[in-house]
Amino acid sequence: MNEQARIPRATAKRLPIYYRYLTFLEDAGTNRISSAELAEATKFDAATIRRDFSYFGALGKRGYGYDVKALLSFFAKVLDQSSLINVALIGVGHLGHALLNFNFHQSSNMRIAAAFDINEHRGKILSGVPIYDMSELEEQIKAQRINIAILTVPQEEAQEITDRLVSAGIKGIMNFTPLRVSVPDGVRVQNVDLTNELQTLVYFIQNYASITTGK
Amino acid sequence: MNEQARIPRATAKRLPIYYRYLTFLEDAGTNRISSAELAEATKFDAATIRRDFSYFGALGKRGYGYDVKALLSFFAKVLDQSSLINVALIGVGHLGHALLNFNFHQSSNMRIAAAFDINEHRGKILSGVPIYDMSELEEQIKAQRINIAILTVPQEEAQEITDRLVSAGIKGIMNFTPLRVSVPDGVRVQNVDLTNELQTLVYFIQNYASITTGK
DNA sequence: ACATTATCGTGAAATATTTATTAAATGGAT
DNA sequence: ATCCATTTAATAAATATTTCACGATAATGT
Numbered sequence: 001m002n003e004q005a006r007i008p009r010a011t012a013k014r015l016p017i018y019y020r021y022l023t024f025l026e027d028a029g030t031n032r033i034s035s036a037e038l039a040e041a042t043k044f045d046a047a048t049i050r051r052d053f054s055y056f057g058a059l060g061k062r063g064y065g066y067d068v069k070a071l072l073s074f075f076a077k078v079l080d081q082s083s084l085i086n087v088a089l090i091g092v093g094h095l096g097h098a099l100l101n102f103n104f105h106q107s108s109n110m111r112i113a114a115a116f117d118i119n120e121h122r123g124k125i126l127s128g129v130p131i132y133d134m135s136e137l138e139e140q141i142k143a144q145r146i147n148i149a150i151l152t153v154p155q156e157e158a159q160e161i162t163d164r165l166v167s168a169g170i171k172g173i174m175n176f177t178p179l180r181v182s183v184p185d186g187v188r189v190q191n192v193d194l195t196n197e198l199q200t201l202v203y204f205i206q207n208y209a210s211i212t213t214g215k
Numbered sequence: 216m217n218e219q220a221r222i223p224r225a226t227a228k229r230l231p232i233y234y235r236y237l238t239f240l241e242d243a244g245t246n247r248i249s250s251a252e253l254a255e256a257t258k259f260d261a262a263t264i265r266r267d268f269s270y271f272g273a274l275g276k277r278g279y280g281y282d283v284k285a286l287l288s289f290f291a292k293v294l295d296q297s298s299l300i301n302v303a304l305i306g307v308g309h310l311g312h313a314l315l316n317f318n319f320h321q322s323s324n325m326r327i328a329a330a331f332d333i334n335e336h337r338g339k340i341l342s343g344v345p346i347y348d349m350s351e352l353e354e355q356i357k358a359q360r361i362n363i364a365i366l367t368v369p370q371e372e373a374q375e376i377t378d379r380l381v382s383a384g385i386k387g388i389m390n391f392t393p394l395r396v397s398v399p400d401g402v403r404v405q406n407v408d409l410t411n412e413l414q415t416l417v418y419f420i421q422n423y424a425s426i427t428t429g430k
Numbered sequence: 431a432c433a434t435t436a437t438c439g440t441g442a443a444a445t446a447t448t449t450a451t452t453a454a455a456t457g458g459a460t
Numbered sequence: 461a462t463c464c465a466t467t468t469a470a471t472a473a474a475t476a477t478t479t480c481a482c483g484a485t486a487a488t489g490t
Contacts, residue, residue, distance in 0.1 A: 006423070010477060016414035020393060034437065043395045046437095047479055054439055062438040063486040085417060098313035099409070107393065108410050110417070148416060172416040178235060178322065180258045188423075190416045192407070194314070195323050199231035201363060201387040201405045202300060202325070208221070208403075225447060249467065261467095262449060269469060277468040278456035 011052045017042055018052070019079055020107055022072040034065035086113035088146045088170075090161055091153035092121050092131060095176060099150060100127040112150070114140050137161075138168040147171040155179045226267045232257055233267070234294055235322055237287040249280035301328035303361045303385075305376055306368035307336050307346060310391060314365060315342040327365070329355050352376075356383040363387045370394045 021041050025033055035053075039046040053059045053066070059074060060066040076082075087104070089096055089112045096115065105111040112129050115121075121131040132140050141149075149170045153161055158177040165173065166187055173189045175181060178196075183189055236256050240248060250268075254261040268274045268281070274289060275281040291297075302319070304311055304327045311330065320326040327344050330336075336346040347355050356364075364385045368376055373392040380388060381402055388404045390396060393411075398404055 008476070009423075012418055012422070013411075013415050015418060016411040017395075017408070019414075020410070036437080041395065043397075045479070047481095048477085050438060051440085051478080058439070060438050061486060062484065063436045063488090065437065079414060079418060080421060087413065094313040094316040098309040101309040102409060104410055104413060108414055110410075110413055147420070148413070150413075172420045174412055174416055180232075180256065182258075188416060188419050190412050192409070192412055193232070194317060194407070195235070195319055195325075196228075196231040197389055197405050197407055198302065198319060198325055198363070198365075199234075199294060199323055200228050201389055201403060203227055203230060203294060204403050205362070205387045206295060207227070208224075223446070251467085260448075263447085265468065266448080266470095273469065275468050276456060277454065278458095278466050280467065 007055050011055060014042075014044060014048075014052055015075065015079060016108075017044075018049075019072075019075045019081075022068060022075060023107070025068045026072055030068055032065045033068055033071075035060075037065075081109045083109065085110045085148065086144060086146050087111065087148045087150060088113065088141055088144075088165075089115040089129070089150045089152070090134075090137070090165070091151065092117040092126070093152060096150075096152045097126070099152065100129055110148075113144055113146060116140075134161075137164055141165070141168040141170065148174070150174045150176070151181075152176045222270050226270060229257075229259060229263075229267055230290065230294060231323070232259075233264075234287075234290045234296075237283060237290060238322075240283045241287055245283055247280045248283055248286075250275075252280075296324045298324065300325045300363065301359055301361050302326065302363045302365060303328065303356055303359075303380075304330040304344070304365045304367070305332075305349075305352070305380070306366065307332040307341070308367060311365075311367045312341070314367065315344055325363075328359055328361060331355075349376075352379055353383040356380070356385065361385070363389070365389045365391070366396075367391045 018038070021038065035046040035049045038044075038049050042049070050060070056074065056078065059071055087110055089099055092100070092115050096117070100112060100115060115126070115129050115131045116134050116137050117131055118134050122133040124131045140146075147170055149165050149172070151158060151161065151165075151173055155177045158175070158179040159181050162173065162181040162183060166183055171187055173181070173183070173187065175189050175191050176194075178193055180191065181189060233253070236253065250261040250264045253259075253264050257264070265275070268286075271289065271293065274286055302325055304314055307315070307330050311332070315327060315330060330341070330344050330346045331349050331352050332346055333349050337348040339346045355361075362385055364380050364387070366373060366376065366380075366388055370392045373390070373394040374396050377388060377396040377398060381398055386402055388396070388398070388402065390404050390406050391409075393408055395406065396404060
């Protein structure tokens with residue numbers, strides 16, 4: 001049932017969550033896991049989990065569950081955990097600083113390899129990451145073959161910098177600004193809008209009182 | 216509640232985004248806006264936007280578009296922008312610090328009114344927000360009638376603190392930890408998992424190359 | 431060896447969401 | 461005043477996603 005027909009997006013978004021929990025289980029020495037236990041930990045419905053896994057083939061054993069090691073090494077391949085992925089951070093303000101200290105590498109194969117800001121920090125190394133001046137953006141991104149960027153600049157600059165990122169070869173942007181930036185086809189933007197998340201939370205509390213599940 | 220049939224969740228999540236853009240338009244002195252223009256700014260499909268608005272009744276005029284002021288004041292009511300909403304921040308690490316400096320109040324009716332951490336910062340005031348010791352959690356949350364919390368504590372403590380928050384009356388949690396915490400019915404959790412967002416971005420870039428839209 | 435139990439995989443049903451289509455209404459141009 | 465381009469609202473169709481329900485099957489216990 002495979003030949004890699006495309007996986008539903010909703011499933012794709014859950015993949016990293018499964019992956020992380022599986023690494024936790026392996027570290028804990030757990031050998032087997034059922035969809036029901038996985039559901040308990042991830043808060044996704046057990047049937048959803050089985051369905052998700054089934055897109056990749058029959059990974060489990062009936063009456064038994066899933067073998068943690070096997071599942072983990074399979075998902076490691078799916079998520080391509082084999083190589084380190086370098087990411088650029090654009091804008092080293094408060095949030096940028098926090099992200100520099102946020103150890104992505106600890107629980108994934110990603111790390112911030114370069115950060116950019118206007119003058120203030122240039123030349124410094126913060127949390128082991130060199131800070132470059134914005135003028136070096138294209139040069140460094142190309143030289144370091146980075147194709148993912150985290151954008152934490154003031155809203156006013158977001159579109160202009162996005163354009164520069166795209167022309168430097170960036171293919172994915174995690175956008176922390178409230179502006180919905182425009183990008184050409186082939187570039188993907190993941191918006192992380194903290195004010196919205198909070199406002200949505202407030203709205204749901206006031207209007208959908210008894211429904212629990214987030215995301 | 217009201218005679219209003221319940222709005223789809225997908226729509227509810229877009230509401231704050233519409234709201235913010237409408238405030239921007241009003242500030243800019245724009246009087247009318249079409250779904251197509253709104254689509255350009257928000258990156259949602261114009262038909263989706265019209266459908267979203269239509270759940271609230273006929274807010275627009277055919278052949279004309281939407282009146283910015285009218286739409287804005289309507290959404291202000293829907294999102295209950297009338298009163299200030301106090302939020303608690305639990306955990307003042309790097310990310311917590313960034314959130315203290317992140318001016319939610321500027322673009323919404325929310326603000327962090329109290330922050331909690333173990334000893335290090337207790338008694339201080341950071342970015343105008345008093346920092347309390349974790350031991351005062353229940354007391355302060357009840358006294359200040361806070362029902363939303365932002366959780367940026369180490370994963371190991373997340374569930375225990377969540378339980379305390381819930382028993383103190385918290386109804387909504389914006390969870391920055393990778394742990395999927397358990398909460399009773401009536402409490403809503405919004406997970407913001409930065410590592411996941413990045414990993415998802417990587418996955419989409421590698422597997423869905425030409426599809427742009429995020430979220 | 432056999433029964434019992436656990437648990438997957440999946441077709442089908444149910445929900446949810448987006449997109450296409452069309453008729454009706456509006457404002458502005460002629 | 462009439463026509464035309466615009467643009468919504470409503471209905472229908474198409475997609476996407478989740479959930480149900482159950483047969484199939486592996487592991488375990490007797």
